[in-house]
Amino acid sequence: MTASKPVQQSDTTKSEVPDSTTPEEKSNIDNTHAVDGEVAITVDEVTKSYGSGDDVVTAVDDISFEIERGSIVGLLGPNGAGKTSAIKSMLGLVIPDRGTVSICGVDVASSPERAHGHVGAMLEGDRNVYWRLTARENLEFFAGLSGEYPSAVRDRHDQLLEQLDLLDVADTAVNEFSKGMKQKVSLASTLARDVDVIFLDEPTLGLDVEASHDLHRELRRLAQEEDMTIVLTSHNLDIIEAVSDRVIILNDGKIIADDDTDDLVDLFETQSYRFVVGAPLPEAVETRLRREFDITCKREDNQVAIDCMGADSDTVYALMDVLSDAGMELHEVESVDLDLEDVFLEVIDDPATANGGVQ
Numbered sequence: 001m002t003a004s005k006p007v008q009q010s011d012t013t014k015s016e017v018p019d020s021t022t023p024e025e026k027s028n029i030d031n032t033h034a035v036d037g038e039v040a041i042t043v044d045e046v047t048k049s050y051g052s053g054d055d056v057v058t059a060v061d062d063i064s065f066e067i068e069r070g071s072i073v074g075l076l077g078p079n080g081a082g083k084t085s086a087i088k089s090m091l092g093l094v095i096p097d098r099g100t101v102s103i104c105g106v107d108v109a110s111s112p113e114r115a116h117g118h119v120g121a122m123l124e125g126d127r128n129v130y131w132r133l134t135a136r137e138n139l140e141f142f143a144g145l146s147g148e149y150p151s152a153v154r155d156r157h158d159q160l161l162e163q164l165d166l167l168d169v170a171d172t173a174v175n176e177f178s179k180g181m182k183q184k185v186s187l188a189s190t191l192a193r194d195v196d197v198i199f200l201d202e203p204t205l206g207l208d209v210e211a212s213h214d215l216h217r218e219l220r221r222l223a224q225e226e227d228m229t230i231v232l233t234s235h236n237l238d239i240i241e242a243v244s245d246r247v248i249i250l251n252d253g254k255i256i257a258d259d260d261t262d263d264l265v266d267l268f269e270t271q272s273y274r275f276v277v278g279a280p281l282p283e284a285v286e287t288r289l290r291r292e293f294d295i296t297c298k299r300e301d302n303q304v305a306i307d308c309m310g311a312d313s314d315t316v317y318a319l320m321d322v323l324s325d326a327g328m329e330l331h332e333v334e335s336v337d338l339d340l341e342d343v344f345l346e347v348i349d350d351p352a353t354a355n356g357g358v359q
C-alpha cells in the first residue's frame with residue numbers, strides 16, 4: 001500500500017507518520033508474500049492516546065495479539081471502544097504512544113512503505129473510490145499506485161470483477177452505480193494489488209442480502225485459497241459470526257475477549273440456561289432473581305422464560321432454590337442457543353464472563 005487510497009484519506013493524523021523507509025528498502029518494495037512464519041500481524045503492547053492533561057483519551061490501552069496468516073479476525077466493540085484507533089495504529093496511520101506493530105514481519109513504524117506493500121485497506125466504503133472513473137479504471141488506478149502496469153494485472157482484475165459480479169459494468173463510471181455496487185468496487189480496489197493482509201471497516205454497509213452473501217463467500221475464499229489475512233469490523237455481528245475464525249472484543253481501549261468465534265459462542269452457550277416457569281412470575285421473585293443473578297425474563301403464553309447467562313452449576317442450583325422457595329412450578333431447564341450478538345452484549349456487560357478469553 002505504498003500510497004493506496006486509505007492512506008490518502010482526509011485523515012489529519014496522516015502527517016504524523018514519518019517515512020523512515022531506507023532507499024534500499026524502497027527499491028525493494030514488492031508484493032511478494034514475504035510472510036515470516038505463520039504470523040501475519042503482530043501487535044505488541046500498543047497504546048494510543050489523544051489529547052493531553054485532563055482531556056486525554058486513551059483510545060487503545062496496552063493491547064497485544066498475533067494474527068495468523070490466512071485467518072479472518074473480527075474486531076468488535078461498542079462505539080468508542082477503540083476499533084478504528086487500533087486499526088489505524090496497525091496501518092501506521094496514527095503513531096502509537098507505546099508498543100510496536102509488524103505486518104508480515106515488517107515493522108510498520110520504521111518501514112511503513114515496505115509494510116504497506118503487504119496491505120490493502122477499505123476504511124470508508126464507497127468513499128474510498130473515484131466515482132468519475134469506471135470500475136476497471138479504479139482497479140487500475142489503485143494497482144498503479146504500487147507500480148503495477150494495467151496490462152500486467154488485467155487478468156487478475158477481470159477475475160475480481162467477475163467474482164464480485166461487476167464484469168458487465170466494468171467500463172461504467174462508478175457514479176452511476178448503486179451504493180452496494182460502489183461498495184463492491186471499493187472492495188475490488190482494495191484487492192486490486194496482490195496483498196497479504198486486508199483491513200475492512202464495515203464492508204457490507206449498503207449491500208443487500210445477496211451481495212452480502214457473495215462478499216462472505218469471497219472473503220472466505222480469499223482466506224482459504226489465497227491465504228489472505230483479513231481483519232474486519234462491523235456492527236453487523238451476523239457477518240462477523242458468518243466469516244470470522246476469531247473475534248477480538250475491545251472495550252474502553254482494552255481487549256476484553258479474544259477467542260475463536262465458535263469457542264466463544266460455545267463457552268457462553270454451555271453457561272446459559274433457560275428456566276421455564278408457569279406465569280405469572282411474582283414481582284418480588286423477579287426482583288430477587290434480578291438482584292442475585294444475571295437474568296432476562298420473557299413472557300410467552302402461560303409461561304415465563306428466565307434466561308440466565310454465564311451460569312455455572314452452583315448458579316443453576318441456587319436459582320432453582322429461589323424458584324422453589326417461592327413455590328414456582330419449574331416446567332423446564334435447558335441450555336440456550338446463543339449467537340455472537342448475545343455473547344457480545346454479555347461480554348461488554350461483564351467482561352469477567354469471557355473467562356478463558358480475557359487477557
Ligand SMILES: Nc1ncnc2c1ncn2[C@@H]1O[C@H](COP(=O)(O)OP(=O)(O)OP(=O)(O)O)[C@@H](O)[C@H]1O
Pocket residue numbers: 050051057058059077078079080081082083084085086
Ligand atoms: N482524532 C481523535 N482525537 C481525539 N479523540 C479521538 C480521536 N479519534 C478517536 N478519539 C476518541 O478515542 C476513543 C476511541 O475512538 P475510536 O474511533 O477508535 O473507537 P471505535 O471503536 O472505532 O468507535 P466507533 O464504533 O464509534 O467508530 C473515543 O473516545 C474517541 O472519541
